[in-house]
Amino acid sequence: MTASSATPAGAVDYSTKIPNNVGLVDDQRVLKALEQWHPGYIDWWMAQGPDGFQSSDVYLRTAISIDPKGWAKFDYVKMPEYRWGILLAPQETERKVNFGAHKGEKAWQDVPGEYRAMLRRLIVIQGDTEPASVEQQRHLGKTAPSLYDMRNLFQVNVEEGRHLWAMVYLLHKYFGKDGREEADGLLQRRSGDVDQPRMLGAFNEVTPDWLSFFMFTFFTDRDGKMQLESLAQSGFDPMSRTCRFMLTEEAHHMFVGETGVGRVIERTCAAMKAAGIEDPYDIAKIRALGVVDLPTLQKKANLHFSLSLDLFGSEVSTNAANFYHSGVKGRFMETRIEDDHELSRATYPVLKLINGELKLVDEPALTALNMRLRDDYVKDCQGGINRWNKIIEKLGINFRIALPSVAFHRHIGEFKDVKASPDGRLLSDMEWIKGEAQWLPSKDDGDFIASLMEPCWERGKYANWIAAPKIGIDNKDGDFEYVRIARG
């Protein structure tokens, strides 16, 4: 009897070097490929992972089972020793392809040759974002506003690392020699590198400070969530199962982003109250308190929202249509949508630029899938924004954070060649130049935020610009030592 078949369903097999619930011990070909890939991954982690904390003990959650009730186990671990593994959501034996031309067929357990290139491309693009964000965030540990936040950063980082493993497993298991080459490529590209950049724009931007990190996890990781939600619908069952499990982890990233920004808002509003400042635009006075003024937060949100929208690609897209029709990538909550799941005749309203005006135009729904996913994303973002506004309201400050127009500051899609204000007015170049500093973070804003980024590593203490969380991770007490920093 093999180790994997002796392991209870849902549990993770730790008998191999790579924890997994996919029976790697019986799959020598893939196990060997992954073991060969492993040293390169560790080299990458050491060179590109969190800078300065590789030998610190971090209180991290490790997945030990895919059972939704008990999959997380918390303990101190040195990040390079984190047990990255291959974890797929449980297989549903009767699962079907739920949309597109193959609707109703049994879900594919192997890659259909016809869609191999398409699937590989999707997996590589998704996979490329995972290590990219680790690279973007590698210097943030040094300016962490608390051990709690530092731990959350590292949790996000190791999970992005695990998501990379998840994609590499698919490449190794189902895509042969090309898959192995692509898996190596994922370790060779570097965020922001001129010669070998990451594949998508937002993943080559810098994450210079913690506010950017929180905004990134709120806005950009949420794009990741939407993409994973669509891929989780895939007729290619191993990808669906992989993405479903990744989504449980991605939820934590959203949490870090939303509560991170929320705590910054809370601290700013509290400091304004204490100092008797009513006007949220009295920026100099507010900044003098050592907190981030709300208009600057709005600018950061404008920036990260617009960069993240670009990740959805062109509103009308042949690729997206092909992915859907082939049964490879579905819609957000596909199985809960009430329609024919084929979209051969349906239309969907797409916001377009018609003679200088933004107008909704009905397009074939099949080619408008990027637009639809982006709409779902905007709704999802708005939920978080509403919760931020509740905090502001509760503390009695007269300010609301708002999502900018989808036409604002775009580099991809329908609005890439026009300038628009956050409220969606089309602007001349002069108007844009005049307004830009009010809408996007300026160098001065960046310098100010950078000036706040002083590390605060004392147990239970938080930097002045951010409030303490309501509850600790794993219900730990306020002064819990989330990271035991190894000095020297």
Add this chain to the structure above:
Amino acid sequence: MIDFQTTPQRYRHWKLQVDGDTAQLIMDVSEDAGLFPGYQLKLNSYDLGVDIELSDAIQRLRFEHPGVKVVILKSGKERVFCAGANIRMLAGSTHAHKVNFCKFTNETRNGMEDASAHSGLKFLCAIQGTAAGGGYELALACDHIILADDGSSTVSLPELPLLAVLPGTGGLTRVTDKRRVRRDLADAFCTTEEGVKGKRAVAWRLVDTTAPNSKFQAAVSDAATKLAATSIRRSGTTGITLPPLARQIEGDTVTYANVRVEIERASRRATITVQGPTSPVPASAGEMVALGDQFWPLACARDLDDAILHLRLNELDIGVLTFKTSGDALAVLAHDALLAAHADHWLAREITGFWRRLLKRIDVTSRTLVAQITPGSCFAGSLAELAFACDRTFMLSGNFPGDNRASAAITLGAANFGAYPMSNDLTRLQTRFLGEPASVAAAQSHSGKPLDAETCDELGLVTMAYEHIDWDEVRVFLEERASFSPDGLTGLEANLRFPGPETMETRIFGRLTAWQNWIFQRANAAGENGALKRYGTGQKAEFNRERV
């Protein structure tokens, strides 16, 4: 009407920047400036309008910028070099337009290779981003290809997997014949939609080198310097200007300075009359340069080239083109002789090259080509090549009643024995006399003398020599011709015009184009549920699986 005349000031899609030995030809296609409504030229995709500008730019590099040794062809857009011919344009075009479009783009790319081989104008292709389909085919027409090694820049020929058609501008042929890619690797390459990047692209010989983005400009400059060293062009040479042609379209007549086109719509015929030189031949190369665009061989070639393209694209129903000439045979020969005497002079070289390409353009024009050689004509030397390009030649023996001019003659010259090879690399006379090489020598021995109808008939230079009482046979022939299937004629003529050896060009125009045109007509590509029609809808094509 599709107009083939343009100038750099009017370009919508290209920028031509000349700096000493080097020119940058930057492709930056305006999405909304397609030739027809109904499609957007996204991602540097092109239509005929884009290619007309490219062709014009190359022509200007030949004549207006003779000091340029290397053209760096690159994209003005980020992350995309060129996505090839616009699919929606192809899907929405008539079959005739698709074929004409492909033919013209093929001629432009062949013209780039011709410029490299004969004019010393070298092409360096600098690819950052994706070069897909026609985008990679454009690169294939260059002498040297550098691909950015950034993990995402690729070259590809995705036509078959994506659109169920073939690369239409020589891609398959250049991959195997020019770049000598191994056939099994070529097969893998042409069925991989996403293409090939980096080291593998070099290993498979799809590109010459790769360079990382940070060293890309340096690599391009280095390669440009090396390519420039292989050029026969001289730095600092001053060019001539190519002003717009004096063209008048009135009713069914198109008039140029040296060419007149008369269309007879009812009988679906056009007569193209070429006027021989009317001013004396320049005494020196210097005088030739001073005449510039007014120098007869150049002026005449420009007129005729535009006329042929006009008939091809704008007069689809005109099935028979009759060539006539008018003027002094000796003057034509004198101009030919001047070009030959100054074969090493840049302008003479460019004009000879222009005629070579123009005659090839006529060779591949899918209309019945007829020459009528009558008194007052000047089928001599280079203009006699027009007659040898034709499917049938009719010559009048003697005169029409009341005409007391000298009888019709053909006068052979050096131009008929090497200056203007066809795409099969043989002269038109060598091709004509493929089975009787001695006839070429016999014809050559008569060079320089006006040959009357009987002699031409004897030498095999004409199809028929008729006396005026029988001249009505020509009408009968033309009427009979008009009754045949235009498709059958196109196939027949294309097959009979190019006997003899295969070259890359004949393979591109013969085999590849014929296959492509067949595939373009099949339901699997062009039917309601075919790949071209379904492209962009997200729905997959439905194929008739029968292999034919």
